[in-house]
Amino acid sequence: MTIINILTVFLVLLGALFSLIAAIGLIRMPDLYTRMQSATKAGTLGVACTAAAAALHFKDTIASMDAIIVVVFFFLTAPVASHLIARASYTSGHRLWSQTIRDDYAESRTSGPDDRPDPEDLSL
Amino acid sequence: MIQLVPLDNDPTHWLFLVAGAVFGIALLASVWRLVVGPSLPDRVVAVDLIGFLAVGIICVFSIVTQRSELIGVAVVAALILFLGTAAFAIYLDRRARP
Numbered sequence: 001m002t003i004i005n006i007l008t009v010f011l012v013l014l015g016a017l018f019s020l021i022a023a024i025g026l027i028r029m030p031d032l033y034t035r036m037q038s039a040t041k042a043g044t045l046g047v048a049c050t051a052a053a054a055a056l057h058f059k060d061t062i063a064s065m066d067a068i069i070v071v072v073f074f075f076l077t078a079p080v081a082s083h084l085i086a087r088a089s090y091t092s093g094h095r096l097w098s099q100t101i102r103d104d105y106a107e108s109r110t111s112g113p114d115d116r117p118d119p120e121d122l123s124l
Numbered sequence: 125m126i127q128l129v130p131l132d133n134d135p136t137h138w139l140f141l142v143a144g145a146v147f148g149i150a151l152l153a154s155v156w157r158l159v160v161g162p163s164l165p166d167r168v169v170a171v172d173l174i175g176f177l178a179v180g181i182i183c184v185f186s187i188v189t190q191r192s193e194l195i196g197v198a199v200v201a202a203l204i205l206f207l208g209t210a211a212f213a214i215y216l217d218r219r220a221r222p
Contacts, residue, residue, distance in 0.1 A: 001135070009136045012184060016146035019177055023150035026157045026173055035157075036169045043176040050143075050180040054187055054195055063192035070179065070198050077206040081172065084213035089165035092220030 008057045015049030018042050031097035032089060040082040047074050140188045147184060151177045168212045175205035 025038025048071045055067035096103060154177060158170035179198050186194035 005136060008187070009139050012140060012143045012187065015180060016143040016150075016184075019150045019180055020146050022173060022176070023153035026170065027153050032163070032165050032169065035166065039169050039173040039176075043173050047176050047180045047183075050183040051195075051198065054183040054198075057187050058192040058195070060192055063195045066195040066199050067183070070183070070195070070202055073199070073202050073206075074176075074179075077202075078176075081206055081209040081213070084210055085165060085168055085172070085216070088213045088216035088220065092165075092216050094163065094165055 004056055008053045011049045011053035011056065015046045015053065018046030018049060022046060031100070032094055033086060033096060036082055036086055040078055044074050044078040137188075140184060144181065144184050144188065147177055147181050151181070165216065168209065168216070171212075172205070172209050175201065175208070179205070 019042070022039050022042035025042060026035050029035040029038055051067045051070040051074070055064045055071070058064055058067070090105060151174065154170050154173045158167055158174065161167045161170055179201050182194055182198040182201065186192065186198075
């Protein structure tokens, strides 16, 4: 029972807790964009904590390097993927929650938000 | 046969199993959103979180079974997850502007 074991257990439990928070946010949030915010941020932190625990746990260098690569890769690509989905769904007419108080992207676009298609046409 | 008991019998082994169970609960919640989700972008976000949880479960599993070669599987899963999400985003964008 060394300090490495204690850190590994702590990081694994922290990662599981963050993943559970992400899943609860994915269920409970009212809107696509708030759901995406919860899933991306908390999910990234959960996976990063778990992969850091794996990097601490294994003794051989190659497995630890692979786990560190997982952490860096998630922190690089998760915001990019989330931004891609958010922009694509916004331009395809997915409306914000009815109680959203601020929409900066609609003001920055040349065409206003009123000529977007109806969101009922896009639901599968 | 998968060996779930670690080789050096550490007393914190059940905590890893608790973490795996919590990951499983989160996975079930994401699958519920994938089934229920009212539109296609909701389902894409749910698939994204399911991929995240799959990578986390692979890491926990490699710790529990003491197999360090499974971390390479996690690297490949993370890569393919990003490619799939980007492809879904391009598909959504292209469907908006035909």
